[in-house]
Amino acid sequence: xxxxxxxxxxxxxxxxxxxxxxxxxxxxxxxxxxxxxxxxxxxxxxxxxxxxxxxxxxxxxxxxxxxxxxxxxxxxxxxxxxxxxxxxxxxxxxxxxxxxxxxxxxxxxxxx
Numbered sequence: 158x159x160x161x162x163x164x165x166x167x168x169x170x171x172x173x174x175x176x177x178x179x180x181x182x183x184x185x186x187x188x189x190x191x192x193x194x195x196x197x198x199x200x201x202x203x204x205x206x207x208x209x210x211x212x213x214x215x216x217x218x219x220x221x222x223x224x225x226x227x228x229x230x231x232x233x234x235x236x237x238x239x240x241x242x243x244x245x246x247x248x249x250x251x252x253x254x255x256x257x258x259x260x261x262x263x264x265x266x267x268x269x
Contacts, residue, residue: 158183159180159183159184159187159214159215160214160215160216162176162179162180162183163180163215163216163217165180166180174238174239174241174243174244174245174248175239175240177225177228177245178228178229178232178238178239178245179229179239180225180229181224181225181226181227181228181229181230181232182229182230182232182233183229184215184217184222184225184226184229185226185229185230185233188207188226191207191210192207207219224245224249227249227252228245228248228249228252231252231255231256231259232255234269235259235265235268235269236268236269237267237268237269238255238268
């Protein structure tokens with residue numbers, strides 16, 4: 158699933174906000190699962206580093222992965238953000254403002 162979403166993003170050259178947010182959500186979940194499995198494994202080398210797993214399975218740069226995961230985690234519960242007419246890069250630059258705004262329950266519920 159990650160490879161398919163990553164390929165969609167490559168085809169559209171990262172210009173679709175919805176695809177970027179969906180990929181970020183998937184990457185965040187995969188990262189959490191990788192961390193959990195690595196912690197519970199007796200042989201930590203079995204799962205390798207996240208960077209290695211990412212390069213082998215998704216073929217995505219770690220810097221891009223970090224941005225996607227941050228935004229996926231932040232916006233997962235707020236689907237209306239996917240409908241904005243803004244680039245992923247611009248939305249990422251506003252992440253701190255968005256995080257602050259979403260702390261207000263009244264404002265946050267408008268994005269659900």
